[in-house]
Amino acid sequence: MKRVLFVCTHNSARSQMAEALLRSMAAGAFEVHSAGTEAGSLHPLAVEAMGEIGIDISRQEAKPVSRYEDQAFDYVITVCDDAQEACPSFPAAPRRLHWSIPDPSRVTGSAEAKLSAFRDARDRLTALIAEFVKGAAR
Numbered sequence: 001m002k003r004v005l006f007v008c009t010h011n012s013a014r015s016q017m018a019e020a021l022l023r024s025m026a027a028g029a030f031e032v033h034s035a036g037t038e039a040g041s042l043h044p045l046a047v048e049a050m051g052e053i054g055i056d057i058s059r060q061e062a063k064p065v066s067r068y069e070d071q072a073f074d075y076v077i078t079v080c081d082d083a084q085e086a087c088p089s090f091p092a093a094p095r096r097l098h099w100s101i102p103d104p105s106r107v108t109g110s111a112e113a114k115l116s117a118f119r120d121a122r123d124r125l126t127a128l129i130a131e132f133v134k135g136a137a138r
Helices: 014-026 044-051 081-086 111-136
Strands: 002-008 030-036 075-078 095-098
Touching (some): 002 014, 014 030, 014 044
Parallel strands (some): 002 075, 075 095
């Protein structure tokens, strides 16, 4: 089974959503984890956006990337530009990918505008993960 680690800055939204999406879309083909370069806490709008598509992430927890530094992964995927810069090296990860997903928690304005940013991040991740699953299956 291939091991995947998604990394973003706080492990509060994008990497958490990516973790759950890959688990859901790949039907057990991957062992999936997520972490943050500066772990924070799970963002409630990430939980809401994922709940809209039937995926419950409310029990996931934010974890620091240091928890995984000594582990082997087939893929380490950064999902934000800051994490790409700050992510430690994983010598036992032969494939490192970067997906530049804007931080939905930085959006200001109405509650609907904020939720829309999380939906956009979720939908971009869904498309990227669908392509990843196709490619990784080869």
